Amino acid sequence: MINSDDENEPIIKAKVIEGDSISLSPNWNVDTDLTDIIAKCSNILKDCGYKDYALAIQDGREERTVFHYAGLAILHAQQTQAKIKEHGTEDAVYNAMRAVQFQNLAIMHHTDLGIDKWADRKSSTGALLIGKFSGEELLELRTEMVIRLRLEKVMEAMIPRHCAKIEGNYLSTGMVPKNKVDKMRKYLLDQGLIQNSK
Numbered sequence: 001m002i003n004s005d006d007e008n009e010p011i012i013k014a015k016v017i018e019g020d021s022i023s024l025s026p027n028w029n030v031d032t033d034l035t036d037i038i039a040k041c042s043n044i045l046k047d048c049g050y051k052d053y054a055l056a057i058q059d060g061r062e063e064r065t066v067f068h069y070a071g072l073a074i075l076h077a078q079q080t081q082a083k084i085k086e087h088g089t090e091d092a093v094y095n096a097m098r099a100v101q102f103q104n105l106a107i108m109h110h111t112d113l114g115i116d117k118w119a120d121r122k123s124s125t126g127a128l129l130i131g132k133f134s135g136e137e138l139l140e141l142r143t144e145m146v147i148r149l150r151l152e153k154v155m156e157a158m159i160p161r162h163c164a165k166i167e168g169n170y171l172s173t174g175m176v177p178k179n180k181v182d183k184m185r186k187y188l189l190d191q192g193l194i195q196n197s198k
Contacts (some may be wrong), residue, residue: 034096037077037103041070044110066109073102104147126169139191146193159194160185 042053045067050056053071060068076099083092118141121132130138145163154162164176164184188194 034077034080034099037099038074041073041077041103041106044070044106045074047110066106069102069106069109073099073106076102105151108144108148108151122169128167128169130167142188142191143193146188156194160188163188 045051045053045056048056048065048067048070050059050067050071053074056067056071057075060066060071076095080092080095080099083089083095118128118133121129123129128141133141142163145166146159149159149162158173161173161176161181161184164170164180165173167184168176168180170176185194189196
């Protein structure tokens with residue numbers, strides 16, 4: 001599978017709430033972001049050898065492949081655009097959220113989380129040097145981590161600990177210092193990426 005150039009890599013624009021449900025980011029811009037989803041997922045389809053998103057959806061349905069999710073993202077993005085023109089607000093919001101959700105799934109299957117992408121921002125121990133990330137890059141990284149952990153069915157309360165483990169390159173979640181877990185939990189809560197489990 002061919003990875004896109006950095007400038008073509010999608011930036012996730014959804015906030016994960018609980019389970020499979022999501023809400024749109026307050027920074028959501030309907031016109032530009034729907035166009036972005038279509039463009040980025042079309043690039044993913046191209047990498048997988050597809051031009052027709054309907055065929056990609058059909059071919060990948062059984063195994064839930066990356067091109068299946070990318071095709072669904074395009075489908076729902078286009079349906080959102082149509083519903084907006086028809087002033088079908090409720091249907092437009094539903095389709096927009098599904099477009100973001102399927103885009104995220106396509107991204108998770110198309111890229112390796114923080115391995116090669118951030119290779120130049122890792123210490124000699126393999127830990128990510130968070131101070132070298134911009135605010136937008138850090139949000140992108142941690143959003144990707146949360147989504148991937150949800151796909152792996154990690155318990156809600158354990159997501160901050162797992163995120164801190166990944167960033168610090170610890171051998172196990174039990175080795176992550178409590179202060180790093182607490183700091184990660186605060187960030188994820190502040191960004192709306194997780195819910196308070198209390």
